[in-house]
Amino acid sequence: MTDIVSEESGAMPGKTGQRAIPGTGRRTLTIARSALLLAAALVVCLGAMMAVGLQLMRGMDAVADGWRDYDLQAATKSDALSEVRGHLGLGGVIDHFREGNRTSAGDHAALDRSLALARANLAIYRDMVTPSEDEARAIAAIAAFLDAIQVQMEDPAAAIPDEAFDACRRDAVKGLAALNSHLSAQRARLTAATLNDIEDLQRLMAVGGGIIAVLVLGLAGAAVWFTRSRIVGPLGRLVEDARRLARRDLDRPFQSSDWGRGKRLGSDARHGGFRHDELGLLGRSLEDSRIALRDLFAAIEEKSRRLGESERRYAMAAAAANDGLWDWDLESGDLYLSPRLRQMLHLPADGGEPGIAALLAHVHPDDRHAVLAAIRQGEQGADGASFDVEFRVLPPDGARKDGEKDAIGWLHLHGIVAAGPDGRVARLAGSAADVSERKSYEARLVHQATHDFLTGLPNRAYLIRWLGERQAVQGTGRRDLALLFLDLDGFKVVNDSLGHAVGDRVLIATAERIAGLLEPGEFVVRLGGDEFVIAVPTGQESAIARAQALETVFQRPLCAGGMELRVGLSIGLAVDDGTSDDPDSLLRDADIALYRAKEHGKGRTVLFDASLREAILIRSRLQRDLTPSLEAGDIFLVYQPIVSLPDGRLTGFEALVRWRHPDLGLVSPAQFIPIAEETGQILPLGRHVLERAVEQLGRWRRMAGGAALTVNVNLSARQMWDERYVDDMLDYLADGRADGLKIEVTESMTVADHDQARTILERFHALGVALCMDDFGTGYSSLSHLGSLPFDVMKIDKSFVSALGSDPRQESLLRGIVELAHRIGLKVVAEGVETEEERAVLTGIGCDYAQGYLFARPLSVADAEALLSTAA
Template identity: 90%
Template sequence: MTDTVSEDSGAMPGMVPQAMPRAGAEAGRRTLTIARSALLLAAALVVGLAVMLAVGLQLMRGMDAVADGWRDYDLQAATKSDALSEVRGHLGLGGVIDHYREGTRDGAAGHASLDRALALARANLAIYRDIVTPSEDEARAIAAIAAFLDAIQVQMEDPAAAIPAEAFDACRRDAVKGLSSLNSHLSAQRAQLTAATLNDIEALQRLMAVGGAVVAALVLGLAGAAVWFTRSRIVGPLGRLVEDARRLARRDLDRPFLGGGRRGGSGARVGGFYHDELGLLGRSLEDSRVALRDLFAAIDEKTRRLGESERRYAMAAAAANDGLWDWDLDSGDLYLSPRLRQMLHLPADGGEPGLAALLAHVHPDDRHAVLAAIREGEQGADGASFDVEFRVLPPGRGQEDAGQENGWQDNGVEGGTGWLHLHGIVAAGPDGRVARLAGSAADVSDRKSYEARLVHQATHDFLTRLPNRAYLVRWLHDRQAGAQDTGRSDLALLFLDLDGFKVVNDSLGHAVGDRVLVAAAERIAGLLGPGEFVARLGGDEFVVAIPAGQEEAIARARALEIAFQRPLCAGGMDLRVGLSIGLAVDDGTGDDPDSLLRDADIALYRAKEHGKGRTVLFDASLREAILIRSRLQRDLTPSLEAGDIFLVYQPIVSLPDGRLTGFEALVRWRHPDLGLVSPAQFIPIAEETGQILPLGRHVLERAVEQLARWRGMAGGAALTVNVNLSARQMWDERYVDDMLDFLADGRAEGLKIEVTESMTVNDHDQARAILERFQALGVALCMDDFGTGYSSLSHLGRLPFDVLKIDKSFISALGTDPRQESLLRGIVELAHRIGLEVVAEGIETEQERTVLTGIGCDYAQGYLFARPLSVADAEALLLAAGRP
């Protein structure tokens, strides 16, 4: 043993071992320890067990000997007794002697019985003789009996050789004595065996008494030694150790422990303990007391400093607006600062909540994100950070309401619901495993509210508060993404346009127009069912989303049409606006969500083309039409540059004399793939896309160029060419300036510009100013398609028109309506009274020509005179008419 306690001495880790004097170490080596005492007790116990085993074995051997003797006796004596009894029986009454006597009288039968009796007597005598080697007396008795049996045998077989009667009687008496001798021998043998057995039993009893006394003495000695050893070496020291442990638990560390302050004079006991394991434990407790006293003193000092630091931390945390949290992963303790408890609507004195209780206050839709962030932290490296934002349920809404949150939607800042931004860092333990997570939580409800307002403003119409195009497109995209996971569901879009809204807006002002839009939005929204919503795309266009099939969507469209047959109240006025609806149903063939909206827009366009105030269902033919429309739009400008767009000329003749007076220039398009394209197809496309501007300039330049050539051929004769001016051209100020500059160089002679009546309605004064600029250049002005617009006579009187062209629809009705002639007569007379010439369009029959000539119409054009002609055909017609 060294001067210090070794590692296997049981000293507590971290305790400072006390030095042990060498004399004590020597005494410790000579002192009987608990382990050595246990070995001695075990050895004594082994000795006792050995003694008990020896005594037991000796007893077993003695008992086995007695048992073996009696078994041998039982086997031999029983066999001998049985054999002797049989011999006696075969010799006595009914035996050999009786059969011998009867055999002398009965002859052969008696001899047979005697032979059997002799044989049985000899057999049993042989059994007695053979069971064990007989003694001399037994051998003589057996010989006498056998001699008697032989004498009888000889006497029966050969009477001549028989012994004398006296000898026979003597032989019989010897046999009887032999039987008596054998009986006596068996009785003596039983007596000897009984005496020997009694002697053996007395010896075994003496052995049991002596051995039991020895074993009892050993057991009592071992028990006494164990009791003494237990009390003096274990119970007593353990009591002192328990008291020392209690003092250690009470932190009573100022006084030495019972095992640390006293030393025996003999050196065998130190501090009330022997130099054994318990003594070593006692001394270790004393060493621990000293070390813990110093340690607690240092801890108290650190605690004092830590308390001051915690007070400063608590003051700083209370002053901060953010909440703090700390989660010990090993113990599961989760600390939340008072501010964070307030943010989570947790009671201030409710104890530390577990993770499940904390998640119960998180919005159900955000719990997965919070758990994912925590799992990320648990798997992170030391010093790593993580962030997550989530909504907190209002007070009174907890986990029991989680099942009711599926349909609950809010922006996270209304109804007491707030947003928290949780920041955390990861701290690893000495083993590198994540031991704790800690961080802060900030209330970001104001920021989320501001973001929600921005999102709402970006996705909702400011005027009607309805979702806008951005919201609708995003909703369609989200729905398509969801449909890929859950399967496609029915969806229909109603694309709505208010008929007549432009007139209301232009005539009554934008303020009234805005009220009309708000009233229309409220009326549309009031007719929608669950799951349906309406969005405003801009202007007077709305889209209704219906999560249903075609039949339900058509029924909803019909209900909307009926609802808009009633006037809308706006600005104290009842205003009537119609409704045109384009309906598209999702059939699953669209590649992107925007295609359904585009299909509904196409159907709306077709509804407005067919007279407005109706619903048109989109189908494949409309898609084909829009594809063609798209290609025409794409190919219009290249075809214009390639010369695929050209002019034809329809003659205009004087009705009274049939003289050719001019032409109307009409544009045509010969598409390289689609063939001849009608102006009714590509002119509206050009109007919408703005391509009408270069197209109109091309028509004007070609027409003016052709007019100059023809007038040159006719020697300056009064030949005219009419060119149509579209609304897009007329209201483009820069375009009008360029066109007037082009015509100012003498190109306006003989040119007539045709303008439709409706083009002048929106801004009458501006229209008059533009037309007067053309008139100043000498360009004649024609009001085209009179009768299809407003047919306002006031317009005719105030605008500088020179010619009035009656629409073909009036001419075609001559044959079906008797009153049509009177109407045409009135139009012609009114036009003449205000100084206008009249041209009738669409003359196709001689009857129509005759009527129009009779009512005084000045000019006419139509298939009756000629179809639109190419340049060559027009020149041929001029030559035929003698104009050149």
């Protein structure tokens, strides 16, 4: 048998070859070696048995040879000795010789024959074996006696004396006795030797047999032990291990792993308990198989567990998501719908698998084409492609009225494509989700996106979409639509003074009042803030009538928050002339008309015409060209003088900005300043004005020899509330440039955030910049604000001055304003003085300064310098 154990390690379990004992360098007794040892032991036993047997055979042969030699020699000697004794004994030669019967020839011949026979037998005795000394002497004595007889028979004369003859005879008899004794002694010795040999052979048989028996019994016991402990027992355990392997009882180590006496640590620890022989290798293979199968089954169980958890999660997720599942085998035509999908489609739970036709019967007719298109897309798609479609679901057949097509829900169908081995689409599968809530939410979002949250009216997006849809349906040539663009007059005052909550109630009440005046087919839209638009599909006449009704109804106060508030309406009216391709153009025209209504004093309706569009185009161009003109130097300053009323002395100028457009000519500040305010261009424009005015003031003061000449510069709201702009402005003025500069701020600018306005104004005041409240009397005329802010000068608006000739009470009002200003430490400047009468009244009531056309129009730099030279 091939040796499978070597000093090299690393053989894989279950693979025939050499394998080392882990951690040792000695060889292990394998089954093959055990068999060789048993065979060697058997050979030893057989050798011992053969040795003993050969020894017994040799002993028996020796005994047999001894007796055979003895029988051959002793018999011959005995026979020869018997013949000799017979010839010499009674009736023999001696008897004949004694009887004297020697005379007859017969006797003599018989005597010779007896002597010859005696000599011959004696010679035979002597020649059988080399005689011993005793035998030689006995043979010599007998031979001598026979010779004596022979001599006496042949020559009696030569015969020896009787005494000598008797002595010779006695010697012969003694010799015969000696030879006979020798034969007896030889037999006794042979018998004794034979008995000894037999005893030796018996001992050899006993000892050798015992040894052989012990060897045989030991060999048999070793064979039985080896067979039971090394083969039968391990095989039984291996069989049990194999059965456990078949039963998948893999948690406990196999019984085979208990064969060894010790446990090893390290990388080979799991094999430390196995014998290192063929069955041990098989046991290790089974243990490796157990571990591998245990790990494999554990991995399979883990994967199964994860798969089960995944399926449970998927099922729970599908249940939580309230989704349905579907699977359509295109080859067999089988269509599977999960119970949830059946429920969503209002199909019976046990009605069998429906076909596509039955499925489509529950789809809203308007959506069936989209569903079929999605399915065709899937049938023509590639493996792994997906498709989606959303459709409405009809109510169950029993709950559906004849001809009823109202949907009761929305489904989102998602599908994926699976191709077969031939590459063709084999099945479609996917999920279906009830998206009714999402659709409802989307509808709400669409409603919220197209309707105003506060009033519930449609909003600008709704109006634009409606105008676009109308234009797409009717095309050109339509002249039956008018838009009324409404804006509330005075709403900002209400909102700022009474709060946004009251403002919201005003907007709601306005929406309700407008909606109550509309005819069928008309609708109102809130664009935002206090702007509304009414769509009148019946043309210009109806729109004008609606505008007149609105003007009338808004003459009555609105009830909001328990208060009656009066707000007016400014209306811009635009009629669709069928020439525009832009849905926004009609709305833009109405907005332009509204802008003109606001410009002309509010509370009126203006019908849009082409001239208004031209004006708005000019406005857009001014907005576009303002910054380039500022960089090109087309924007410049003029200076209107400010004089002291008591003595007519020139005290300063107000810097006013002008724009000489290269194409449009001189543009009024009333046109471009609001544009600059709206677009933020007022910031660079205001910085330009400030820097030019400060530079000019410095030159003039040097020309006047350091006289206290001043220049007023207007500060807009956009400039004032920009912190970075204010910081840069103050940094610029900090380097001695503030001397003689006055900043004019309107009263309304301080109302929105009184504390912040005071903080900003105090920063200017701390720098030495005088502050003027401009246009006093046109805003809130809040005396509390006036007293708490660091103003130095108050400028009375020209509307108060121009009213002096028409209203006798105006003089008293101006007198009160001047006295109030003086009491709180303010100087007063009257604006817009154009007549001597106005000058006289202002001087009489104590007004400090004045400016207007009476003294001078705004002057260029050269004219202003000429005036300074004259005044000096």
